[in-house]
Amino acid sequence: GESVGLHLPTLSVQEGDNSIINCAYSNSASDYFIWYKQESGKGPQFIIDIRSNMDKRQGQRVTVLLNKTVKHLSLQIAATQPGDSAVYFCAEKGWSDSWGKLQFGAGTQVVVTP
């Protein structure tokens, strides 16, 4: 029978193009945000984080943007490569939550085409 599960949004990107993955969060009291990358058969891997007192942070080929006004987080990947194909999760932590207690989003599947 047909399998039922989470329907992950999918982003198809051509190799070499820039990718933008979006995440909407609901808790206006969240003060810390992380992006994770999960390749097939592996655990989530930390990519980059940002605190709520910042609106932009850059890493190697990645940039995270935070818009607290509209509660929106995005991950930009420059010059997308085949190895970037994975599911990308955003996670948030409320300022009153215990250290490290994160709320994860459902994820976005990124498919890099040659």
Added chain:
Amino acid sequence: DARVTQTPRHKVTEMGQEVTMRCQPILGHNTVFWYRQTMMQGLELLAYFRNRAPLDDSGMPKDRFSAEMPDATLATLKIQPSEPRDSAVYFCASGRTGGADTQYFGPGTRLTVL
């Protein structure tokens, strides 16, 4: 290269059997998290520990699941008796308070209960 390790990586068992999953957090990390990932529910937090003490296990079915940290280098998640609906990938993650709320994930244990 410090990593979270998990054993076993794969486990197939029959309904009613006991299952024990093990996790070795990164040396020096004092917080350990257990997650379950399924297609239906995504990534769910089951329980977490700080300095070996359980802080929150509200995400865990109490009647059959138990989580412990016998020492700072070992965390265990036990299911007894196991049921087919427990089939999932179980992840352990660790972190260290005092810094960013970043968690580092292990490779996961893929559990199949027949």
